Amino acid sequence: MDDLERELRDLGAWLEPAEPPEVTARVRARLAAPPRRRWRYWLAAALAALLVVALPPGRAALADAVTGLLRFSGVVIDTAPAPAPPTGTPAPWPAQRPVALAEAQRQVRFPIRVPARLGAPERVLVADPDGAGAHRVASLLYRGGTLRLDAFDGALDTVFHKRTAGADVTFTSVHGNFAIWVGGPHALAYIDRRGSVRVATARLSAATLIWQEGGVSYRLEGDLTRDEALDVAGSLD
Incomplete structure (x- = not known):
């Protein structure tokens, strides 16, 4: 867990401004703050916020290792094991x-x-x-x-x-x-x-x-x- 904590703190320096900007500020503050007794809560909160801001190149492994899920720009990217690929003719999108x-x-x-x-x-x-x-x-x-x-x-x-x-x-x-x-x-x-x-x-x-x-x-x-x-x-x- 110490290695993951160090990785998260290092990641704070890479965070770019996001929408809304206060999200980035809160994540930076969490990553910079010294560990507390309730470190599990702190870690979970930081990770949840990281999933909705722009992670830098080279940091995909961290997100994958923790959740296997990334939300970005209206798209959920799920790297968890998937069922068999879709077969047949897919339905068109709603009212396409x-x-x-x-x-x-x-x-x-x-x-x-x-x-x-x-x-x-x-x-x-x-x-x-x-x-x-x-x-x-x-x-x-x-x-x-x-x-x-x-x-x-x-x-x-x-x-x-x-x-x-x-x-x-x-x-x-x-x-x-x-x-x-x-x-x-x-x-x-x-x-x-x-x-x-x-x-x-x-x-x-x-x-x-x-x-x-x-x-x-x-x-x-x-x-x-x-x-x-x-x-x-x-x-x-």
Whole structure:
């Protein structure tokens, strides 16, 4: 436990400002404070807060060793052992429908940015409208749908659940913003507005880059290397 405590204190110096900023301040204070008799409570509280702020590159092992679960940018990344990969045809996301790009922009409450490296999308989808008709997710599809960029409001609750057992999960950055790379096939399911995982939507997802920029969360998924994905992500207009 002494080694873990030292690792947590060292991690405090790496924490970057988060939303909201007071979360980072509280975590820093907990990590800097001297141990007390109730060290178990202190440790649990620090770890819980660490799961919702940006961990730096090279610290994935700590999060995995403690919980096997990481929440970032509206995505739950679960590295616990997963059941058999999804089979069959997954159900579409709630109320998913194809629209023109200009119409998609009118149907969501965040700016839709197109990656210059990919150009105009072949198809555009919107999904999961709220009571006022504003959709929760916009997806740009390329290469016959095998390459896709999902975008959604970064202020939303969790939207996707990824089971990544055996996949390469590493930390990187896009335009200086914290990002997560999942470098192999993994199960992906949609989480509805009530917080329930929609098992019927579960499918086998390709390598994925996840990041947040300008208050919008992104998932870039397809047959790409990490460098290729970062190049595409860096070209958002």
